[in-house]
Amino acid sequence: xxxxxxxxxxxxxxxxxxxxxxxxxxxxxxxxxxxxxxxxxxxxxxxxxxxxxxxxxxxxxxxxxxxxxxxxxxxxxxxxxxxxxxxxxxxxxxxxxxxxxxxxxxxxxxxxxxxxxxxxxxxxxxxxxxxxxxxxxxxxxxxxxxxxxxxxxxxxxxxxxxxxxxxxxxxxxxxxxxxxxxxxxxxxxxxxxxxxxxxxxxxxxxxxxxxxxxxxxxxxxxxxxxxxxxxxxxxxxxxxxxxxxxxxxxxxxxxxxxxxxxxxxxxxxxxxxxxxxxxxxxxxxxxxxxxxxxxxxxxxxxxxxxxxxxxxxxxxxxxxxxxxxxxxxxxxxxxxxxxxxxxxxxxxxxxxxxxxxxxxxxxxxxxxxxxxxxxxxxxxxxxxxxxxxxxxxxxxxxxxxxxxxxxxxxxxxxxxxxxxxxxxxxxxxxxxxxxxxxxxxxxxxxxxxxxxxxxxxxxxxxxxxxxxxxxxxxxxxxxxxxxxxxxxxxxxxxxxxxxxxxxxxxxxxxxxxxxxxxxxxxxxxxxxxxxxxxxxxxxxxxxxxxxxxxxxxxxxxxxxxxxxxxxxxxxxxxxxxxxxxxx
Amino acid sequence: xxxxxxxxxxxxxxxxxxxxxxxxxxxxxxxxxxxxxxxxxxxxxxxxxxxxxxxxxxxxxxxxxxxxxxxxxxxxxxxxxxxxxxxxxxxxxxxxxxxxxxxxxxxxxxxxxxxxxxxxxxxxxxxxxxxxxxxxxxxxxxxxxxxxxxxxxxxxxxxxxxxxxxxxxxxxxxxxxxxxxxxxxxxxxxxxxxxxxxxxxxxxxxxxxxxxxxxxxxxxxxxxxxxxxxxxxxxxxxxxxxxxxxxxxxxxxxxxxxxxxxxxxxxxxx
Numbered sequence: 001x002x003x004x005x006x007x008x009x010x011x012x013x014x015x016x017x018x019x020x021x022x023x024x025x026x027x028x029x030x031x032x033x034x035x036x037x038x039x040x041x042x043x044x045x046x047x048x049x050x051x052x053x054x055x056x057x058x059x060x061x062x063x064x065x066x067x068x069x070x071x072x073x074x075x076x077x078x079x080x081x082x083x084x085x086x087x088x089x090x091x092x093x094x095x096x097x098x099x100x101x102x103x104x105x106x107x108x109x110x111x112x113x114x115x116x117x118x119x120x121x122x123x124x125x126x127x128x129x130x131x132x133x134x135x136x137x138x139x140x141x142x143x144x145x146x147x148x149x150x151x152x153x154x155x156x157x158x159x160x161x162x163x164x165x166x167x168x169x170x171x172x173x174x175x176x177x178x179x180x181x182x183x184x185x186x187x188x189x190x191x192x193x194x195x196x197x198x199x200x201x202x203x204x205x206x207x208x209x210x211x212x213x214x215x216x217x218x219x220x221x222x223x224x225x226x227x228x229x230x231x232x233x234x235x236x237x238x239x240x241x242x243x244x245x246x247x248x249x250x251x252x253x254x255x256x257x258x259x260x261x262x263x264x265x266x267x268x269x270x271x272x273x274x275x276x277x278x279x280x281x282x283x284x285x286x287x288x289x290x291x292x293x294x295x296x297x298x299x300x301x302x303x304x305x306x307x308x309x310x311x312x313x314x315x316x317x318x319x320x321x322x323x324x325x326x327x328x329x330x331x332x333x334x335x336x337x338x339x340x341x342x343x344x345x346x347x348x349x350x351x352x353x354x355x356x357x358x359x360x361x362x363x364x365x366x367x368x369x370x371x372x373x374x375x376x377x378x379x380x381x382x383x384x385x386x387x388x389x390x391x392x393x394x395x396x397x398x399x400x401x402x403x404x405x406x407x408x409x410x411x412x413x414x415x416x417x418x419x420x421x422x423x424x425x426x427x428x429x430x431x432x433x434x435x436x437x438x439x440x441x442x443x444x445x446x447x448x449x450x451x452x453x454x455x456x457x458x459x460x461x462x463x464x465x466x467x468x469x470x471x472x473x474x475x476x477x478x479x480x481x482x483x484x485x486x487x488x489x490x491x492x493x494x495x496x497x498x499x500x501x502x503x504x505x506x507x508x509x510x511x512x513x514x515x516x517x518x519x520x521x522x523x524x525x526x527x528x529x530x531x532x533x534x535x536x537x538x539x540x541x542x543x544x545x546x547x548x549x550x551x552x553x554x555x556x557x558x559x560x561x562x563x564x565x566x567x568x569x570x571x572x573x574x575x576x577x578x579x580x581x582x583x
Numbered sequence: 584x585x586x587x588x589x590x591x592x593x594x595x596x597x598x599x600x601x602x603x604x605x606x607x608x609x610x611x612x613x614x615x616x617x618x619x620x621x622x623x624x625x626x627x628x629x630x631x632x633x634x635x636x637x638x639x640x641x642x643x644x645x646x647x648x649x650x651x652x653x654x655x656x657x658x659x660x661x662x663x664x665x666x667x668x669x670x671x672x673x674x675x676x677x678x679x680x681x682x683x684x685x686x687x688x689x690x691x692x693x694x695x696x697x698x699x700x701x702x703x704x705x706x707x708x709x710x711x712x713x714x715x716x717x718x719x720x721x722x723x724x725x726x727x728x729x730x731x732x733x734x735x736x737x738x739x740x741x742x743x744x745x746x747x748x749x750x751x752x753x754x755x756x757x758x759x760x761x762x763x764x765x766x767x768x769x770x771x772x773x774x775x776x777x778x779x780x781x782x783x784x785x786x787x788x789x790x791x792x793x794x795x796x797x798x799x800x801x802x803x804x805x806x807x808x809x810x811x812x813x814x815x816x817x818x819x820x821x822x823x824x825x826x827x828x829x830x831x832x833x834x835x836x837x838x839x840x841x842x843x844x845x846x847x848x849x850x851x852x853x
Contacts, residue, residue: 437853
């Protein structure tokens, strides 16, 4: 770095040239600007020259060298340049700012020659490769309609074709739609077809059936794209940089994403005609048949009747509201229950049922009035109105229910009747039936046992894992500890005082190491060890004992004298008691 | 072969449709009872409801039946069925107020809220499951977060907090369980159905298991009592030579104790 600083006194000089300065039309060249005497990036703007296209992001390069013993620094900017037509291009000089100085890049000349035979062959090969790539994987949309009405739903098929030689490892992203104005239902499981012959190639196709709905008026553009993961072999030296077609076996190297995209698909969404629109039209578009039925023809007053409206055919079932009922004063109706039976993914073809529960309000032979259902037929481009057939329901009178004179009749017949002091309104519906009244007990509850089983399983798993993941360093220390214990016993047996003190000291230090695994115990003196034990909360009587034993051991080791008159047996039992407490 | 398949299909269909068919029959009977009640034939309505009760029960059915017995001035049965209805649907405020009215009319004290609603018998699963979750969560945390580092103070704080929480949940669970056990032992005193000529009679709580025995006290119909249990957890009963079964019962406050014949009461949870 100091060397580079000392080179800063070199005079500033700027060079600019095309490399190579003569190319054919199908090739590219580079425009190189070299600033000698500075390593600071120049600031300025390259003038635009019609017929030449400069890459927006130049490559930069800094260098420092000694040429014939003279120090030199420079900064290089390299633009990729693509010619758009033949001819001679005189690139003008342009000024730039380098640090605090202003410099001028000299003009440069580029000769662009017409393409030669080999360039034409290469261009053709590139085009062929692009075409091959488009044929190797492509998406098709088959829609029976050329235009849609606003709110109309139609069924379409999206097919993804994959050439059998294309080494696809997986479909990373199933076809998705880009563009607004037309909505598409979700794609479910594809229908797979193998060994399809198209354009002299064998393909595997994946097809999805979707529902397309026009949501915005006007010509709507959208496209479909999918991403595949393809196994390729990189061809770094390939002049075409195509990883797919240079290797006859497509390689066995890395995986690469390959986007497969359709061209822009245009579809017109037309507004629904206003002419002839029925008053009760509520957005149903398609081709339908309409039918109604009742579950009972004879009921008692107050009993419900189920009226079912069935709309069958093809159309926008997902956007179809329930037809409005106008049953007159004799019936009362509630909101309907919906049920669709058909292609649930597209909601296009099938049967939509609306179940209304209606309650007759008077007795007698009542007639459920005709119900109307209007829709727009996109094929015929007209509005249609269907009428249901009428249904007769005999409602038996429940005069006892309301008429007080019936009570008198009951009295006359000798039945025991009393004026009913009403506690609360009698419930008309039975509610949920149970076989018996139970007090919930957790021991008979699945939830309780599932929690316990999960808890127990996790406990066993953790315990097992903990046992497997024992610290090897700690295990090694424990083994050493055991070995030292055996050695201590042997020393006592053989009355080897030197060995005993040595082993005892090592054992005490080993135990302390286990408590403080991050501390280098061997580097600490006895007093430091005792302080360390104090900080960990060991009681003073234990630390005193440890201190005494360590001093005894060190005196024997360094002074060679044994001041203790204690027998090895009593020392051993004393040491054992203390060592037990070092945990 | 075809016949065999047909039989299997019919068998499967009958098996699957049987519950819905049965449900329809009890629904129909319920509606019949509602109509009978609306027409003023309370006896018929009560007998229809009682017939359904042999197989099925529902909160609304017990509530309606309690209402009918109230109308028939059989307050014991009215209280019994209103209590049962509340067990099945504790949130029915109308039913609760009806029960209060029935208790007031029979001269009994309003049903006291024996416990905090947090420790109601129907919350046993919640308490038990919470206990299990906390137990395993604490154990696993001790194993995972504080791996055997018993010298750290946070370990002890955590362990004590865990034990205290476990103790609280166990206490709640046991309290709920005790409420459930008491409810299983609870009976309602019933008298023979009253009529205009026969006002509701009082039931004697006898000193000994005999018709001739002096009563300890006279019980109002609708009174709640608890069946006494022996050490094995079974009701303390006595069988007379004529086959009558006597139960030893005591009042909720425990002051009154005596013998009742089986037909003089009904359990809330049967």
